[in-house]
Amino acid sequence: KNHFRESGGVENQTVQDLESYAVYKSEDTTKTVPGISSARDKISLSSKQGEKITRTHHKAVDIDHDLTRGEKLLGSLGGIFSRTWKPKKTRSITGPVITREGESRKRRVNNLETREKLGLNHLPKPDSRTNEPLPESADAYQKIEMEKAKQDDGLADLSDLLGELKNMAIDMGTEID
Numbered sequence: 767k768n769h770f771r772e773s774g775g776v777e778n779q780t781v782q783d784l785e786s787y788a789v790y791k792s793e794d795t796t797k798t799v800p801g802i803s804s805a806r807d808k809i810s811l812s813s814k815q816g817e818k819i820t821r822t823h824h825k826a827v828d829i830d831h832d833l834t835r836g837e838k839l840l841g842s843l844g845g846i847f848s849r850t851w852k853p854k855k856t857r858s859i860t861g862p863v864i865t866r867e868g869e870s871r872k873r874r875v876n877n878l879e880t881r882e883k884l885g886l887n888h889l890p891k892p893d894s895r896t897n898e899p900l901p902e903s904a905d906a907y908q909k910i911e912m913e914k915a916k917q918d919d920g921l922a923d924l925s926d927l928l929g930e931l932k933n934m935a936i937d938m939g940t941e942i943d
Contacts, residue, residue: 785906792913799920806927813934827859 779787904912 789906789909789913792910792917796913796916796920799917799924802920802924802927806923806930809927809931809934823859830856830859
């Protein structure tokens with residue numbers, strides 16, 4: 767950019783210089799778009815961790831239930847031991863809200879209606895045009911079009927990511943309710 771100012775502005779540049787600059791800028795823009803995929807990966811990882819936490823909670827509840835049953839059995843065998851067994855009184859384990867099957871179906875219907883209102887219904891993803899190799903003799907316009915296609919693919923991924931985020935937010939909202 768400064769090179770153009772020093773040499774008399776954009777008007778005084780050759781078409782080849784301007785084309786080279788346009789290709790450079792489009793490639794530069796394309797390089798910034800993949801940062802989106804790292805954000806998507808982090809969100810996906812967070813979602814998976816949340817699911818693991820929920821599964822861990824369910825296992826902890828099951829273990830607590832089994833422990834309580836075992837303590838009751840030991841209490842009933844108290845005469846065998848020198849001292850009677852007294853189960854330890856603890857509060858119940860709390861964690862993620864577990865909904866009943868009927869409620870989750872109702873929630874899914876409401877979720878679909880909400881998604882439709884927000885325009886989140888998934889449309890089929892068009893085939894990517896970025897897999898086609900450019901010929902060696904490609905001119906600047908073709909290179910820029912290829913970069914635009916790459917950017918479109920990256921932005922489509924961003925759109926999908928935002929859709930996933932909206933779905934997660936809707937699910938979180940229904941869980942809170």
